[in-house]
Amino acid sequence: MTRRADRNGVRAVFAVALALLLSGYAAPALADDSTPPDVRDAYSTKALDNLRASNGGTKDAGNMGDAGVPDFSSAARFGDPHQISVWSAELIAGDAKAPAVTATDEWLASVLAADGEVLGTYRVWRPSAAARAEMAGFNNDVELGRALSALPSDAVLVNDAPSAQWLSLDDGVVSALNQVAAVEVPSPMPVSELAPIVAKRYAQAIADAEGHDDAVGGGGSTGVHRPWYDGTKVWIIAGVTAAILAGALGAAIALSRERRRAGPRANDLG
Secondary structure (H helix, E strand, C coil): CHHHHHHHHHHHHHHHHHHHHHHCCECCCCCCCCCCHHHHHHCCHHHHHHHHHHCCCCCCHHHHCCCCCCCCCCEEEECCCEEEEEECHHHHCCCCCCCCEEEEEEEEEEEEECCCCEEEEEEEECCCCCCCCEEEEEECCHHHHHHHHHCCCCCEEEEEHHHCEEEEEECCEEEECCHHHHHHCCCCEEHHHHHHHHHHHHHHHHHHHHCCHHHHCCCCCCCCCCCCCCCCCHHHHHHHHHHHHHHHHHHHHHHHHHHHHHCCCHHHCC
16 A cells, blocks of 8 residues: 555656646647737748758757758748647646646747748747747758648647657647657547556656666756757657656655655555
């Protein structure tokens, strides 16, 4: 009984830690489908000029993988921006009846050539609640850019950053937008069916962390001033997220072990 209570406690702390992690990005959902003026401004003609002039933006080709820095010199326009949402802390904690997603202060749009060819994606964010939207990053993810161009305006764009999944949520149905997501969502499915799969995946991450002492150490600095998206490789995304959550879970797991050494308390015995 005590062991089960300990595991439930760890899962609860995980959910709280994740909620705190996402709270830096969380924003109220818009009342309608319109894009905020400051977000529109961030996708302005000037932003497009800067993107073309940058010829890919970063001098560090390693940030973009073996293909090197993408060439956006032929970029002619942006597609419609879509506000990014993430799985809610309640869904991750196993509550399939709670709201499935939480909106963030980030938007993503495809980058298009004059003939409509998709060149990649362009992301903007509000660094703080009071800030105006600004460029956060861009890449040459043509697969995702094409999916964004075909995404209905009323569909919700969902990013599961630790697993690098991009999905859409439309009228309670989840669809994969990239190949990584298609592994878990091979065909459209109700979010109520996907919710326990997502919760189980995160619960397994907790169990893995609990089973390795070196995974719950000090957890390092989390003073990131740019979103992960700006050319960061998938393994780095997963590593940073794991480090943040591991630091938050360290105290809970230490308490769990202390309770086991001390023996069950009266209220643990029901």
